Amino acid sequence: MHELLPKATRFAVLVNPDNAPSTESFERVKKAAHDLGLDVLFFKASTSAEIDAAFTAMARERVDALFIGGDSFFLGRRVQFATLAIRDRLPASFPAREMVETGLLMSYGTSLADMFRQVGIYTGSILNGAKPTELPVLQSTKFEFVINLQTARSLQIEIPPTLLARADEVFLTHSGSRADASSRRVC
Numbered sequence: 001m002h003e004l005l006p007k008a009t010r011f012a013v014l015v016n017p018d019n020a021p022s023t024e025s026f027e028r029v030k031k032a033a034h035d036l037g038l039d040v041l042f043f044k045a046s047t048s049a050e051i052d053a054a055f056t057a058m059a060r061e062r063v064d065a066l067f068i069g070g071d072s073f074f075l076g077r078r079v080q081f082a083t084l085a086i087r088d089r090l091p092a093s094f095p096a097r098e099m100v101e102t103g104l105l106m107s108y109g110t111s112l113a114d115m116f117r118q119v120g121i122y123t124g125s126i127l128n129g130a131k132p133t134e135l136p137v138l139q140s141t142k143f144e145f146v147i148n149l150q151t152a153r154s155l156q157i158e159i160p161p162t163l164l165a166r167a168d169e170v171f172l173t174h175s176g177s178r179a180d181a182s183s184r185r186v187c
Contacts, residue, residue, distance in 0.1 A: 001065050001093050001106070002036060004163060008064030008091075010039045014054055015069035017044045025069070051077060055084045063090070070095040070109060078102040091155055097146040100171055105151045110140035144168045 001011070013029055026042060033040040041061055043054040051074075058066065068074055068081060075096055082103030085092040094100075095109025118138055126132055148171040152159050164170060 001067060001091065002038065004106070004157065004159065005065055005091060009037070010041070010062065010064045012041050012043055012058045012061070012063040012066045013069065014043045014045060014051075014066060014074075016046050016071040016073055018046045018073075019069070019071045046073065048077060048080060051080055052084070055088055055090075058090065059088050066090050066092040068092060068094045068099070068104075075099070078104075086151070086154065089155055091157060097144055097169070100146045100148045100151075103148065103151055105148055105155065105157070107144070107146045109143060111142040111144050114142040115140060146171065 002008070011033065013026075015026075029040060029042075041058075041063060043057060045051045045054045066085065074081065074094070075098060078094075078099050079102055081092065081094070081099060084090075085104055091106075092099075092104045093106045093108065094104055095107060096112055097107050097109075098112075100107045118140075122135060122138075125135060145167050146169045147159060147164065147167045149159065150172060
């Protein structure tokens with residue numbers, strides 16, 4: 001997001017306080033923001049009404065962009081997030097591509113499909129007799145960077161070609177039309 005909006009200095013981070021891993025990352029985010037010379041404001045929400053209130057507070061604080069912390073409740077509220085972000089003309093990012101399909105600007109995070117595939121492999125191993133304690137601990141190795149060009153246009157943000165070239169997928173509309181990396185290079 002910082003690369004996409006180099007003039008932006010005031011970022012909001014929204015987390016669900018009921019999600020401990022999400023809130024534990026505060027210090028790392030604060031340090032990274034400080035190292036980049038950015039101002040970061042943290043907001044918390046664990047209900048739909050609190051999400052609405054957080055967006056009202058972000059508008060009052062005049063943030064330049066929003067990072068929404070990874071959370072399954074938030075993912076389930078993706079239409080609400082997309083609606084509020086578009087209404088407030090707020091560039092927003094989330095760690096899962098599903099939010100970009102719905103209308104957020106961008107995402108960068110682990111591939112949920114790849115994670116579910118790994119869960120299936122683990123489950124198959126256990127069902128075939130492997131002891132769970134003997135299975136290796138796996139970490140995600142596939143990350144996806146996804147951009148929604150329609151949202152970028154509506155926010156009057158020009159995506160630099162270097163950023164588009166690094167994207168795994170680019171959505172052309174909110175309904176899910178997309179160009180994958182290979183077709184983008186041909187166009």
